[in-house]
Amino acid sequence: MTPPSSASLIAARVPIAPGPDAASTSMSAAGAATVPVSPSDVPSAAVNDAARPRRVLPERAQAILLGIAFPIALVILWHELVVLTGTPLIPTPHQVALMMYDFAFGGIHDDAFSGTILTHLAASMARVYGGFALAIVVGVPLGLLIGKVKVIRRLLDPTLSLLRPIPVTAWLPLSMIFFGLGPRSAVFLVFLGAFYPVVLNTIFGVRSVDSKLFEAAAMLGCDGSRMFRQVVLPAATPSIFNGLRLAHGFAWILIVVGEMTGVPTGLGSVIMDGRNLSRTDLVITGMIVIGVAGFATDRIIVAISNRVLRWSPQHHG
Amino acid sequence: MDNAAPSRRPFLAVRDLNKTFQIGTEQVEALREVNLVIDKGEFVCLIGASGCGKSTLLRIIAGFEPPTSGHVDIYDHPVTGPGSDRGMVFQDYALFPWLTVRENIAFGPRQKGLAASKVGEIADEYVQMVGLSPFADRFPSQLSGGMKQRVAIARVLANDANILLMDEPFGALDALTREQLQDELLQIWSRTGVTVIFVTHSVEEATLLADRVVVMTAGPGRIETDIAISLERPRDVSSPGFNDVRRTLTQRLTSHLKRRPLKTAA
Numbered sequence: 001m002t003p004p005s006s007a008s009l010i011a012a013r014v015p016i017a018p019g020p021d022a023a024s025t026s027m028s029a030a031g032a033a034t035v036p037v038s039p040s041d042v043p044s045a046a047v048n049d050a051a052r053p054r055r056v057l058p059e060r061a062q063a064i065l066l067g068i069a070f071p072i073a074l075v076i077l078w079h080e081l082v083v084l085t086g087t088p089l090i091p092t093p094h095q096v097a098l099m100m101y102d103f104a105f106g107g108i109h110d111d112a113f114s115g116t117i118l119t120h121l122a123a124s125m126a127r128v129y130g131g132f133a134l135a136i137v138v139g140v141p142l143g144l145l146i147g148k149v150k151v152i153r154r155l156l157d158p159t160l161s162l163l164r165p166i167p168v169t170a171w172l173p174l175s176m177i178f179f180g181l182g183p184r185s186a187v188f189l190v191f192l193g194a195f196y197p198v199v200l201n202t203i204f205g206v207r208s209v210d211s212k213l214f215e216a217a218a219m220l221g222c223d224g225s226r227m228f229r230q231v232v233l234p235a236a237t238p239s240i241f242n243g244l245r246l247a248h249g250f251a252w253i254l255i256v257v258g259e260m261t262g263v264p265t266g267l268g269s270v271i272m273d274g275r276n277l278s279r280t281d282l283v284i285t286g287m288i289v290i291g292v293a294g295f296a297t298d299r300i301i302v303a304i305s306n307r308v309l310r311w312s313p314q315h316h317g
Numbered sequence: 318m319d320n321a322a323p324s325r326r327p328f329l330a331v332r333d334l335n336k337t338f339q340i341g342t343e344q345v346e347a348l349r350e351v352n353l354v355i356d357k358g359e360f361v362c363l364i365g366a367s368g369c370g371k372s373t374l375l376r377i378i379a380g381f382e383p384p385t386s387g388h389v390d391i392y393d394h395p396v397t398g399p400g401s402d403r404g405m406v407f408q409d410y411a412l413f414p415w416l417t418v419r420e421n422i423a424f425g426p427r428q429k430g431l432a433a434s435k436v437g438e439i440a441d442e443y444v445q446m447v448g449l450s451p452f453a454d455r456f457p458s459q460l461s462g463g464m465k466q467r468v469a470i471a472r473v474l475a476n477d478a479n480i481l482l483m484d485e486p487f488g489a490l491d492a493l494t495r496e497q498l499q500d501e502l503l504q505i506w507s508r509t510g511v512t513v514i515f516v517t518h519s520v521e522e523a524t525l526l527a528d529r530v531v532v533m534t535a536g537p538g539r540i541e542t543d544i545a546i547s548l549e550r551p552r553d554v555s556s557p558g559f560n561d562v563r564r565t566l567t568q569r570l571t572s573h574l575k576r577r578p579l580k581t582a583a
Contacts, residue, residue: 212409
């Protein structure tokens with residue numbers, strides 16, 4: 001039996017995440033009208049228009065090809081090394097593929113993990129995006145305040161700098177005391193990990209607004225809270241999005257730690273169970289699902305940021 | 318001309334202006350005892366070597382910097398901060414990069430709380446005035462330098478500025494684009510009757526554009542001379558008259574430089 005690609009299944013599931021909606025709602029500053037910005041709109045692009053059709057397609061094909069070739073090579077290497085050493089501790093890629101199929105659809109091992117991928121993925125995603133959303137809700141306004149109001153900066157900046165180097169994992173014992181053994185503890189850890197990149201990048205974004213833009217806005221009659229909404233916020237958006245991308249990465253990293261606190265569901269708990277049961281195929285399956293889910297949602301964030309920041313030539317990643 | 322006021326109320330008056338910057342522990346005197354009166358509708362060029370305080374003077378008139386002493390008055394009302402009557406055109410444009418051409422130009426009218434349709438009307442009018450209608454929905458990063466500066470000019474005009482403060486606005490442009498924009502600026506000036514205070518270090522540019530050229534000298538920044546240019550417009554850069562003015566201006570600038578014991582002046 002050949003396992004179908006579970007990657008496509010996950011990718012199809014992921015857009016349930018809060019991402020896509022934000023794309024349409026956070027567009028207010030840039031205007032709702034759709035302005036197709038194709039590369040050929042740029043004046044200088046007209047020069048190499050002739051070269052474009054011939055060159056771009058192979059470029060893109062090459063990027064995709066190379067991007068796929070390397071992990072395939074890694075899988076082949078993995079297989080060969082396991083066969084070569086004959087280790088019983090590491091499963092072959094094929095065994096992991098079977099496990100993944102079973103995890104997704106059941107029918108192979110038929111154990112406690114068969115066909116449970118959606119339960120675990122949904123549980124982890126709820127925590128990842130819960131903590132991530134909390135970090136945004138707290139971190140962005142706090143960063144804007146710290147960046148803009150000197151008194152608040154002086155009040156909070158030293159404390160933030162003091163707390164920041166403490167690894168999130170070091171909060172685990174305290175978090176379990178605060179929130180008990182359960183998902184709330186996981187959300188708290190994800191929140192902590194995502195909070196710093198969000199708040200620090202927001203502060204940086206606010207602090208690095210070109211002072212000429214303030215002068216330009218002031219002479220055009222903009223002041224006070226309007227200045228904040230119409231200049232500070234849009235000018236800080238690129239930096240805020242950088243923070244969101246970093247924070248999103250940390251959120252997925254920390255979910256495994258968070259779900260070690262004794263929650264029954266979630267990809268982190270699957271990995272911990274796999275470890276306790278010496279089911280390395282299960283451990284690797286959990287790792288791959290986390291990687292794919294994290295990758296897919298990162299692409300969503302990139303897509304949103306490309307849309308919101310389509311005015312910024314630096315932000316097309 | 319003004320309505321009958323007891324004394325002559327100048328349009329824009331710079332009175333006994335001094336400006337000292339604190340740089341570290343050092344006091345740097347940027348402007349000393351600057352006095353200048355500008356009439357409504359005049360085109361005045363401020364010219365001088367770098368460090369003569371011409372940009373500082375412009376920024377004080379704009380209200381971006383407070384003077385150390387003295388004041389700037391517009392119809393006897395002292396300038397206390399930036400205002401929409403004075404529109405600055407920066408050398409590096411300072412457009413809002415997240416707004417399109419039309420939205421940048423609409424920024425000022427929008428602050429006044431006008432109806433959206435009225436704002437759009439004004440924006441379109443000025444987009445058209447600077448010839449950017451085909452590019453109205455582009456972002457600044459998708460424009461050439463000349464186009465960006467057109468947007469910057471349209472942005473302050475759409476805001477009903479009657480004093481255009483221009484800080485070496487064409488300094489970063491290539492020669493052809495610069496000539497084109499100079500020509501367009503003169504057309505806008507004569508059409509709208511706006512007062513222009515234009516900072517430049519180019520004698521040629523000052524001779525081409527200005528009714529009056531105010532020559533400034535450095536260390537500390539002072540006004541050296543104030544020369545009226547009565548050449549007929551449109552001006553012919555190759556005419557003998559133009560060359561005479563240019564020579565006089567150049568002499569004013571360089572004679573001053575030679576008088577100073579600058580070892581590095583080459």
